[in-house]
Amino acid sequence: MxxxxxxxxxxxxxxxxxxxxxxxxxxxxxxxxxxxxxxxxSTSGRMATRSSAFGSFDHGAQYFTARDPRFLQALETTPTLCKRWSANSVQVLDELGHVAGPGLSNHDAHWVAVPGMKSLVNGWAAPLEAGGHIExxxxxxxxxxxxxxxxxxxxxxxxxxxxxxxxxxxxxxxxxxxxxxxxxxxxxxxxxxxxxxxxxxxKVAPCWTLMLAFPQAMQPGLSALGPQWNAARSTHHRIAWLARESSKPKREPIERWTIQASPAWSQEHIHDDASRAEAKLLKAFSEVTGIRAEPAHVDSQRWLYAKTVQxxxxxxxxxxxxxxxxxxxxxxxxxxxxxxxxxxxxxxxxx
Structure with missing residues (x-):
């Protein structure tokens, strides 16, 4: 036969x-x-989430889009792991932090895994892990x-x-x-x-990522610190992306920001120690957002391989x-x- x-x-x-x-x-x-x-x-790679006393941070991938029908089909198998994030609030900022253009196109829905970006890969990996197939x-x-x-x-x-x-x-x-x-x-x-x-x-560029928490924004009558937008791409020489983590669905309410440095700046400062990189990015964050308050929580991650250039x-x-x-x-x-x-x-x- x-x-x-x-x-x-x-x-x-x-x-x-x-x-x-x-x-x-x-x-x-x-x-x-x-x-x-x-x-x-753990599993998840750069679809990572880091916990803190003030809530979680998606310190790797910030969101994802889905254009390939096979990816959409895979997402539909676990619908509880993903929620749409209102990315119509995403702005494009100039070097001084001023809005330099309209928000990003809404042609592609912006999605996040819940309750953290790691949840999608971890959810898909769970049967493998339960079967003892992950070392x-x-x-x-x-x-x-x-x-x-x-x-x-x-x-x-x-x-x-x-x-x-x-x-x-x-x-x-x-x-x-x-x-x-x-x-x-x-x-x-x-x-x-x-x-x-x-x-x-x-060619793949590195990325320094800064994580900040501002619990003082939870004071009565104060809904948020700084700008009214929740995410932005920036032309600031140090910063390429900023996002208010607490604006994402199924996240903790304490005001938290994730800031991703530009590829060029990250490469230039690839060998900086964490405290030095954090201080420089915190200064740039204040310049872009106008938030001068002292964060109650500061953390960082240096990704050696983050954004594909070639x-x-x-x-x-x-x-x-x-x-x-x-x-x-x-x-x-x-x-x-x-x-x-x-x-x-x-x-x-x-x-």
């Missing part, structure tokens, strides 16, 4: 952000087994041929505590990590040298003969949807 259906295979997916989880869940839906490896303590706090240091099984792969990993482990028996290895990290891992593992050259063409130009890389693949938002751009499409199309190529 013959069949066109291939036997179930076991794939390692490195990275548990949007691209990695989109890839992994698609493979599982197609009947395959996956093990996801993530160096951090958190596990950094993959090397990809190599399986020592015992022909035509299989094994991964050498390291935990946060320094413990070493080998995971083996994989039919394929799929990298869903930033391009520079994928390039480094492939080089270290002496795999796919042509891909290393392709990945060298990808994408790969294709949704993924896949070598069916070797069983190696690469995906990520940087393949197509920097949007959340780009990450989803990249992970999905790699999985579809695999199956």
């Amino acid at each position: 013959t069949t066109t259906q291939r036997a179930p295979r076991h794939f390692a997916v490195i990275g548990a952000g949007m691209a990695g989880i989109a890839c992994a869940r698609t493979l599982v839906q197609a009947g395959h087994q996956v093990t996801v490896f993530e160096k951090s303590r 958190l706090q596990t950094r993959v240091n090397r990809i190599e041929a399986d020592a015992l099984l022909a035509k299989k792969w094994q991964l050498r990993t390291e935990g946060l505590d320094g413990t070493q482990h080998v995971f083996s028996g994989f039919d394929g290895v799929l990298l869903a990590i930033p391009s520079a990290q994928a390039q480094s891992l492939l080089q270290t593992s002496e795999q796919e040298k042509p891909w290393v050259k392709q990945l060298d063409q990808v 994408p790969l130009g294709k949704s993924h890389l896949w070598d069916a003969k070797k069983g190696l693949g690469v995906c990520g938002d940087w393949c197509l751009g920097h949007r959340v949807e780009d990450a989803f499409v990249s992970g999905l199309e790699l999985a579809l190529a695999v199956v």
Whole structure:
């Protein structure tokens, strides 16, 4: 008896952000087994949310749009995880913080995950995690041929505590990590040298992110500090984006702001310590918003790989003969949807 259906295979997916989880869940839906490896303590990647005593901050992706019908279909499977954010309040500001143009187009609905941006990826990853298919706090240091099984792969990993482990028996290895990290891992593992050259063409800018809380805005008769808009793109040399976190649906009411530095400024100050970067961005925040009050909470995050400047130009890389693949938002751009499409199309190529 013959069949066109291939036997179930076991794939390692490195990275548990949007691209990695989109890839992994698609493979599982197609009947395959996956093990996801993530160096951090949780899934979500740059769709991240950080908690504080004053409420949460979406310190990675701020919102997402949905144009691809496959992304829309995926979102419809978990409708409680997403809400529309009234982005008609988004302004474009000049260097001095003055409105320089009309709000951004409402052609694309602006969505956020609830109660935090991490909720969408975490929700999709939950069945994988419950089934024991996600290895958190596990950094993959090397990809190599399986020592015992022909035509299989094994991964050498390291935990946060320094413990070493080998995971083996994989039919394929799929990298869903930033391009520079994928390039480094492939080089270290002496795999796919042509891909290393392709990945060298990808350019991704860093981003310093500042998080501020102003509980004094909760005083009777005072609904908000500073401007009446809730989000803005800025041409200020230090700041590219500002958003009032408390304006997003299903968020805590205490006034909180997330500020993302411009790619050029972030690159220039990539090696600053956190306190120095925070002080400079706080000064710029005051200049743009007019908010001079002292925040009760100040925090920051330095993203080394944040916004794609030069994408790969294709949704993924896949070598069916070797069983190696690469995906990520940087393949197509920097949007959340780009990450989803990249992970999905790699999985579809695999199956």
